[in-house]
Amino acid sequence: MANIQHVAKQAGVSVATVSRVLNNITTVSPKTRLKVESAIKDLNYEPSMLGRNLRNSESRLLLVLIPSISNPFYTEIINGIENTAIANNYNILLCETDSNPQRENIYFNMIKNKLADGVISMDPAVNMQKLNELAEQYPIIQCSEYEEGGSIPYVTIDNELAAYRAVKHLIKLGNKRIALINSDEKFLYARQRRNGYERALKEFDLPIREEWICNTNQLDFENGIQAMRKLLQQPEKPSAVFAVSDTLAIGALKEINASQLKVPDDIALIGFDKISFSNMTNPTLTTVSQPMYKMGSTAANMLIGSIKGNKVESIILDHELVIRESTMG
Amino acid sequence: MANIQHVAKQAGVSVATVSRVLNNITTVSPKTRLKVESAIKDLNYEPSMLGRNLRNSESRLLLVLIPSISNPFYTEIINGIENTAIANNYNILLCETDSNPQRENIYFNMIKNKLADGVISMDPAVNMQKLNELAEQYPIIQCSEYEEGGSIPYVTIDNELAAYRAVKHLIKLGNKRIALINSDEKFLYARQRRNGYERALKEFDLPIREEWICNTNQLDFENGIQAMRKLLQQPEKPSAVFAVSDTLAIGALKEINASQLKVPDDIALIGFDKISFSNMTNPTLTTVSQPMYKMGSTAANMLIGSIKGNKVESIILDHELVIRESTMG
DNA sequence: ATCGTATTTGTAATCGATTACAAAAAATAA
DNA sequence: TTATTTTTTGTAATCGATTACAAATACGAT
Secondary structure (H helix, E strand, C coil), rough: CCHHHHHHHHHHHCCCEEEHHHHCCCCHHHHHHHHHHHHHHCCCCCCCHHHHHHCCCCCEEEEEEEECCCHHHHHHHHHHHHHHHCCCCCCEEEEEECCCCHHHHHHHHHHCCCCCEEEECCCCCCCCHHHHHHHHHCCCECCCCCCCCCCEEEEECCCHHHHHHHHHHHCCCCCCCCCEEEEECCHHHHHHHHHHHHHHHCEEEECHHHHHHEECCCCCCHHHHHHHHHHHHCCCCEEEEEEHHHHHHHHHHHHHHCCCCCCCCEEECCCCCHHHHHHHCCCEEHHHHHHCCHHHHHHHHHHHHHHHCCCCCCEEEEEEEEHHHHHHH | CHHHHHHHHHHCHHHHHHHHHCCCCCCCCCCHHHHHHHHHHHHHHCCCHHHHHHHCCCCCEEEEECCCCCCHHHHHHHHHHHHHHHCCCCEEEEECCCCCCCHHHHHHHHHHCCCCCEEECCCCCHHHHHHHHHHHHCCCCECCCCCCCCCCCCCEEEEHHHHHHHHHHHHCCCCCCCCEECCCCCCCCHHHHHHHHHHHHCCCCCCCHHHHHEECCCCCCCHHHHHHHHHCCCCCCCEEEEEHHHHHHHHHHHHHHHHCCCCCCCEECCCCEHHHHCCCCCCCCCCEEHHHHHHHHHHHHHHHHHCCCCCCCCECCEEEEEHHHHHHC
């Protein structure tokens, strides 16, 4: 593999001149530029990022932390991040943490090691203490999930309001027995969505009944099935269910079908995230749509700004209730 | 940020000694080792991978090229790759190429730039000429999709046999009019699966009818819907459909339902990949299961072996037909 | 031709690590 | 104690780039 020295020798110039050509410095005469360029072609030379990064102490790589790539919620966000990054001459390193502190550590070290210039964290289970420590020295943005009152800039939606609107929609349809399938309330978004759920119920003088509130450990289909099974075993069954993710809602739908009930006639159902599957179920799923692509691109822009040294402000994006068959009596 | 010099000064030793401590070389006396270790702690020092990699010309990073992270088929494979990589002290860089040559180039350059030590390519649309060129100088493995008769080692399944078995299963159920929803036949797996489909039909003296063979550009749900719509417009409708991916099959199922037909009674349906959503549809989807995790871990092991300089052989893994409701009359 | 200025090119330090080799210190033998 | 061997530590080159500064060259004006 040719290096800058070889090119310099081949072109009969110094390494400095080669470097100038590589970096488009104007102070190179057209003749020498041509000589160097042809030497570069001859030797099939590619500059080493390692040497360059070491000297410049930048890698133009952005770390993206996600708990799991199998959650379709993240795919559009990542597209947004990636396109924005590439447009700004950055690349992204997709890091699946599995919400595992050890893996998290590996990736945090990459930042400290200057192998990446900044981090976008989407892991709701991230170790906030470590993330905050890191944020003192390195550019970090949180996307979707964040720390309330924390100092790390974030981009997200108003989860409380979104949940409130979803539940209000169910109430307006005449439902009085509305269940909630929530994830673990150690996550901020879960607490916020529960708050929205409760606010809507209170506003319409409906009771909040603990037996209609299920919490799941994860967001897999199977968790939705289990939760729905529990709800259907209640002496008084709910007439509507709000699930905090489409995957949970799809599991719930499966279980409702299995027990010979019909959505939406027997039970109305709302999910969250508008993943692509949510339009493939039968009936199609009413859901809350987050501007995922925009969320990703916004996060990337914030991070790149932050790397440049700009002060960046947190942003709350709009959401939208997408009404489909699962709530259309 | 502290560097090795600072640590050396703080500990009152030379940088060489610090490096020895970092790399667990035995020739360091316990006293000095302790001094150095406490200096490292005091200064919160983390060695820079940039400096280290430049010197060692290795990055311990593996590139994983996938066309799109939104295809759930890849998630388990990636898990297999990632776990194996981490177990061997490597990390992975997940690269979404969107089958876009420009992006592909970016990632190929990372290899040339020594920012990564090897590549696992899963992109069926990868530029094989470039990949072959790269493979002359750097360790590369293909996973799932590969080049017939090429020289790059791969891990895959026997697509022809898998398709043959799936179609044979449909025939055994009494179906005589069997359609194929295939992806673009520029992809090897698509050609192989078509061959398996045709072999099964021929073996049972069933005619191969072009109007029952659909090719789609992509593997999205929407493509499955469109393909099925075409098939249902045929004067003679098929009684069974074999789709080369679960996503296509799920789209087809949606369209079948929409036209008031029943799966499996009116039309039997088989998919491919056993993605998690294939068990959430109604009816659940018969599908071909690939050993995805194993495929990933095998590919990673092959790549790591290849980086070490071992000669690695291509591997063909077993598949399995998972019979579920969509073919249970 | 001479001088001054502007442009172009080269020299060498630098980024942060590793490591061959040399030197110093400690351990052992005589 | 002195000589010899072994263990430990330090010096300095190296990886492949960038860049401040110096040197060389070209260009104009007088």
